[in-house]
Amino acid sequence: MSELAIANKLQKLVADMHSHCIGLNLKDVTLKTYLNTLLNHLLRLIKSPLSQPRHKRRAQIVFLSLVVSCLSLVTGCSYFGYRIVSKCYYFFKYSNKRHEGAPLRRTRSQTLLNSGARIMYIPDDKTMNTNVNVISKDKRKKIFIPPKYDDVYEHDKYLFKAIDSSIANGQNKQSQLFYSKFLNQMNAISKILIPSIFDKNSVLLVLQIFFLIMRTWLSLFVARLDGQIVRDIISHRGRKFLLDLVVWFLIAVPASYTNSAIKLLQRKLSLNFKVNLTRYIHDMYLDDRLAFYKLMFDTKASSSVIKNIDNSITNDVSRFCDATCSVVANIAKPVIDLVFFSIYLRDNLGTVGVGGIFFNYFLTGYILRRYTPPLGKLTSASSAADGTYYNYHLNMINNSEEIAFYQGTDVERIKVQKLYETLMEAMLNVSKRKFNYNMIEDYILKYTWSGLGYVFASIPIVLSTVATGVNSEQRNMKDFIVNKRLMLSLADAGSRLMHSIKDISQLTGYTNRIFTLLAALHRVHSINFNYGATTRSSQIDWDQLSSNKDMHTANNLHLIKQKRIEKATEVVQGTVQNNFNGVRLENVDIVIPSTRAKNGTKLIKKLTFQVPPSIDPLSSRADSVQDFNEITNDISIPFLNSAGSSLLILGPNGCGKSSIQRIIAEIWPIYNKNGLLSKPTEANLLCVPQKPYFTRGGTLRDQIIYPMSSDEFFDRGLKDKLLVQVLREVKLDYLLKRDKGWSYLDTVSDWKDVLSGGEKQRMNFARIMFHKPRFVVLDEATNAISADMEDYLFNVLKRYRFNFITISQRPSLIKYHDLLLEISDDNSGLWQLQTLGTDEAITSIDNEIEEIKRKLEKVNEWKAEREELQRKLEIL
Numbered sequence: 001m002s003e004l005a006i007a008n009k010l011q012k013l014v015a016d017m018h019s020h021c022i023g024l025n026l027k028d029v030t031l032k033t034y035l036n037t038l039l040n041h042l043l044r045l046i047k048s049p050l051s052q053p054r055h056k057r058r059a060q061i062v063f064l065s066l067v068v069s070c071l072s073l074v075t076g077c078s079y080f081g082y083r084i085v086s087k088c089y090y091f092f093k094y095s096n097k098r099h100e101g102a103p104l105r106r107t108r109s110q111t112l113l114n115s116g117a118r119i120m121y122i123p124d125d126k127t128m129n130t131n132v133n134v135i136s137k138d139k140r141k142k143i144f145i146p147p148k149y150d151d152v153y154e155h156d157k158y159l160f161k162a163i164d165s166s167i168a169n170g171q172n173k174q175s176q177l178f179y180s181k182f183l184n185q186m187n188a189i190s191k192i193l194i195p196s197i198f199d200k201n202s203v204l205l206v207l208q209i210f211f212l213i214m215r216t217w218l219s220l221f222v223a224r225l226d227g228q229i230v231r232d233i234i235s236h237r238g239r240k241f242l243l244d245l246v247v248w249f250l251i252a253v254p255a256s257y258t259n260s261a262i263k264l265l266q267r268k269l270s271l272n273f274k275v276n277l278t279r280y281i282h283d284m285y286l287d288d289r290l291a292f293y294k295l296m297f298d299t300k301a302s303s304s305v306i307k308n309i310d311n312s313i314t315n316d317v318s319r320f321c322d323a324t325c326s327v328v329a330n331i332a333k334p335v336i337d338l339v340f341f342s343i344y345l346r347d348n349l350g351t352v353g354v355g356g357i358f359f360n361y362f363l364t365g366y367i368l369r370r371y372t373p374p375l376g377k378l379t380s381a382s383s384a385a386d387g388t389y390y391n392y393h394l395n396m397i398n399n400s401e402e403i404a405f406y407q408g409t410d411v412e413r414i415k416v417q418k419l420y421e422t423l424m425e426a427m428l429n430v431s432k433r434k435f436n437y438n439m440i441e442d443y444i445l446k447y448t449w450s451g452l453g454y455v456f457a458s459i460p461i462v463l464s465t466v467a468t469g470v471n472s473e474q475r476n477m478k479d480f481i482v483n484k485r486l487m488l489s490l491a492d493a494g495s496r497l498m499h500s501i502k503d504i505s506q507l508t509g510y511t512n513r514i515f516t517l518l519a520a521l522h523r524v525h526s527i528n529f530n531y532g533a534t535t536r537s538s539q540i541d542w543d544q545l546s547s548n549k550d551m552h553t554a555n556n557l558h559l560i561k562q563k564r565i566e567k568a569t570e571v572v573q574g575t576v577q578n579n580f581n582g583v584r585l586e587n588v589d590i591v592i593p594s595t596r597a598k599n600g601t602k603l604i605k606k607l608t609f610q611v612p613p614s615i616d617p618l619s620s621r622a623d624s625v626q627d628f629n630e631i632t633n634d635i636s637i638p639f640l641n642s643a644g645s646s647l648l649i650l651g652p653n654g655c656g657k658s659s660i661q662r663i664i665a666e667i668w669p670i671y672n673k674n675g676l677l678s679k680p681t682e683a684n685l686l687c688v689p690q691k692p693y694f695t696r697g698g699t700l701r702d703q704i705i706y707p708m709s710s711d712e713f714f715d716r717g718l719k720d721k722l723l724v725q726v727l728r729e730v731k732l733d734y735l736l737k738r739d740k741g742w743s744y745l746d747t748v749s750d751w752k753d754v755l756s757g758g759e760k761q762r763m764n765f766a767r768i769m770f771h772k773p774r775f776v777v778l779d780e781a782t783n784a785i786s787a788d789m790e791d792y793l794f795n796v797l798k799r800y801r802f803n804f805i806t807i808s809q810r811p812s813l814i815k816y817h818d819l820l821l822e823i824s825d826d827n828s829g830l831w832q833l834q835t836l837g838t839d840e841a842i843t844s845i846d847n848e849i850e851e852i853k854r855k856l857e858k859v860n861e862w863k864a865e866r867e868e869l870q871r872k873l874e875i876l
């Protein structure tokens, strides 16, 4: 057969289909005018009262299918259009240099825009290579991170505080369906999830609701078509059956598109929520207010949420977002179904039928609500047990060597097993409590409802048969099928709504955990964080309050509470002066932060010292750190305008030596009003903690340059040559000679385990040499280093004229220092500061020498005693 013949045959087939189905003659219709003609014809058929009923019905179906398909196409296109427009918007808003004036700063893994926003380059999923230094351009993905707006956190702080205190005051009352506490908490969190109505998440939410409505609409259509097809089969109308089947397949296209779109939008919304919430938490948790450290002092945050904060930030956030999105979908879906189906069914079943169905729903809802177990609490407990178990494993991995030395396997195994059993118990508890509920739920929703469905679906048929006295099987069958299908859909919608009671209950648990986390972060992140202080009883005028006759009235109690809170925010009263060309403490009480604030344990009283002891006012400009831009390849130049001065802090264990460092680093507060801390700029001060710290999964280079990132290192144009020089200076260059040479700097390893104790401490000195801050505070920085190396390292510090404060228990370090601060060992909190080299200091050292000499004179006496004892032992 020729091609022409095939085309003619096809044309005839299409023309026949149009004329049989909707009576449209395609004789003079061209391809250009086809759509116009079709739409006009369909509308004419639908509107005209004279058109044949079968043509009219088909025209309605075809018209609706066309509209739905077009809508799907338009929404799909507009979503992608929206994404392209929003990308362009961000591009022009944040990356246009002209808007911002100054040039952008680029590093290897990110571009810092002047607006504060960042563009990060992360490895593409497919490559899964986490080392940002080796990502090739085509294998990386750009992520836009909007700038952090501090005002938002300041504003939200009050919102969270208000809700938190209203919950603490017991203002929340249980409502019938769920707690108002839940709604309040959700209200606060929702502002993070959807910051504004023009946010992309609002668009996604609206789109999702649109698709949900479309889905219900399509279901109605399918129900009618289903009934029609069954009637066609029963009445042996072959052609009509085939035509309806074609429409069935046509309608299936937008129907399946809609279902997938709903799932995709739900997933996308959940991911967007997760991104918003995680960024919000990171911004508060990891900024210069050190919330991650201060959390341990927050007395209100003793819950498992904060103890296992790693689990809360990772798992709880994820679970909460998934649960929120699924609850939204699970409620919106059945509610829309219920509205649409009941309107349609009202025409078929009558108001009494629909009323009966809804009465049935409310009754079911009431019964199920009564038997719903406290899933919120149970899932919260299960989540907490999960976090504790995970955390313990993490702790074991981090301390594996120590545990191995102690042979602590048995203890650890018992502990791990116990935690695992607790977790299993919590999970089992959830399942057990769900068992009864599921049984009732199944019985009612699956069986009772479908049984009642048959009854309601048959009502109109029975009534019309009784009324007319005619039993039309075909029509009855069609009506029954349509009604039954709708009833089942309605039952399904109702049951999903009932199921969502359980989901809401579960969501309350997650919401509570996330709210607790955010509220704690806001408390700690606040500039007025009071380190867990609850009262300042000494400062509250209790006498004045108690003299009031109406002391017991609720108003007064509220006043006292208010007063307590107000006073508590004033607990940190000391002053901190920055940009000082030295380190100075004046009248500072070293107090362990606690609920008792300044009345807590006082370790050292009114501490006063200054390094260097005298500061020339002219030299007090803070020209300091090594200028990496100028001195790129040489670290060997000492500070030229500084003589370098040093202080040694000596004292027994637990007397508060490290706490002085905590005060200097501003991670502990100064409680007393007349306490003053003057310190240099951040870049001029490096505090070396007692426990060496090494970043996980970092290269050797990352360890030397910490707290600088390798991005910044390369960005500044610094070279590995400088690091080799630094390592040579602290005699660690042999590490590079092992087998890999300089490429050893790129080796990623668990450096905490690889380096020995002494090496780790020498690495601290390498960091000092690299950063060259003018002021260094060393806490027991050489206690694992041999005496000759210790001597060498202190001489290096002196040679480069660093100003350093050393915290130690070893008087042998006196010789490297100019000042000595001795803390008394009788727990009195007293101290003594002396300048080494003065008569007083020399006398005190002379006294010590005298004491040792006296002891040495007794050596022979003690030796004789020992020999005597040994002889006695031999006789025995």
Ligand SMILES: Nc1ncnc2c1ncn2[C@@H]1O[C@H](COP(=O)(O)OP(=O)(O)OP(=O)(O)O)[C@@H](O)[C@H]1O
Residues within 6 Å of the ligand: 592, 603, 651, 652, 653, 654, 655, 656, 657, 658, 659, 660, 690, 809
């Ligand atoms: N976060 C904290 N919470 C409660 N008490 C703390 C906290 N940190 C330290 N302390 C207590 O404060 C006291 C002083 O601690 P600090 O670390 O300053 O001692 P130290 O003088 O440096 O001792 P060492 O020489 O053993 O290092 C100790 O009794 C310690 O238990």
